[in-house]
Amino acid sequence: MIDLHYAATPNGLKLRLFLEETGLAHRIVPVRLSAGEQFAAPFLAISPNNKIPAIVDHAPTDGGAPLSVFESGAILLYLARKTGLLWPRAQRDQLEAEQWLFWQMAGLGPMAGQAGHFRAHAPEPVPYAIERYTREAARLYGVLDRRLRGREFIVGDALSIVDIACYPWVLPHAGLGHDLAATPDLQRWFERMRERPATQRAYAGVEDPYAKPANFTEAERQALFGQGAKT
Numbered sequence: 001m002i003d004l005h006y007a008a009t010p011n012g013l014k015l016r017l018f019l020e021e022t023g024l025a026h027r028i029v030p031v032r033l034s035a036g037e038q039f040a041a042p043f044l045a046i047s048p049n050n051k052i053p054a055i056v057d058h059a060p061t062d063g064g065a066p067l068s069v070f071e072s073g074a075i076l077l078y079l080a081r082k083t084g085l086l087w088p089r090a091q092r093d094q095l096e097a098e099q100w101l102f103w104q105m106a107g108l109g110p111m112a113g114q115a116g117h118f119r120a121h122a123p124e125p126v127p128y129a130i131e132r133y134t135r136e137a138a139r140l141y142g143v144l145d146r147r148l149r150g151r152e153f154i155v156g157d158a159l160s161i162v163d164i165a166c167y168p169w170v171l172p173h174a175g176l177g178h179d180l181a182a183t184p185d186l187q188r189w190f191e192r193m194r195e196r197p198a199t200q201r202a203y204a205g206v207e208d209p210y211a212k213p214a215n216f217t218e219a220e221r222q223a224l225f226g227q228g229a230k231t
Helices: 010-022 041-046 072-083 091-121 127-147 161-176 184-194 197-202 218-225
Strands: 002-006 026-030 054-057 067-070
Touching (some): 002 010, 010 091, 010 161, 041 054, 072 161, 091 127, 091 161, 091 218
Antiparallel strands (some): 002 054, 054 067
């Protein structure tokens, strides 16, 4: 049994997608980010960076005590390697998967997230930041578009954790100022991913976080964006 500490953010939805695709036994533990639940001591013991998602695996392969893992990319790698699910078999494909997973974690996610923040969540417009991150997100969409030329999936010939990691950061493309028609191979992949039954289940009732400007209270904004080194 896996406990998934979760909120419906793009990074949280990576793990929902993985668990829906694989059917692994799990329990969802909601974390209300705008209420500051990510700063509670029990959650910090699992995720010291006070971010979701995080998991607790109650049946680790070493047979020891329950094992906690934080950071969405690390969790995907851990579960894929443990189960062999959504993980390439060929060694070269595994290396490709690791590279593209790190690419998503270091590039696509942070840059798209910043574009979304300044376009929809910032309390006032910052034109330079909006242009900077919108342009960089579009560049990264272009990188993925070229990677998908002639390919059904990002790595190998089957769905992998790389597709799972990238999809939640492509879904909000419109709110990030990108028209998928400009990246047709990415659009083809996106439409096929969106139609998968597991995707439909994972996203049932989930809204695009960047589709419209947010209306946070001051307390919610502080919980989400106001933390500093001593918080």
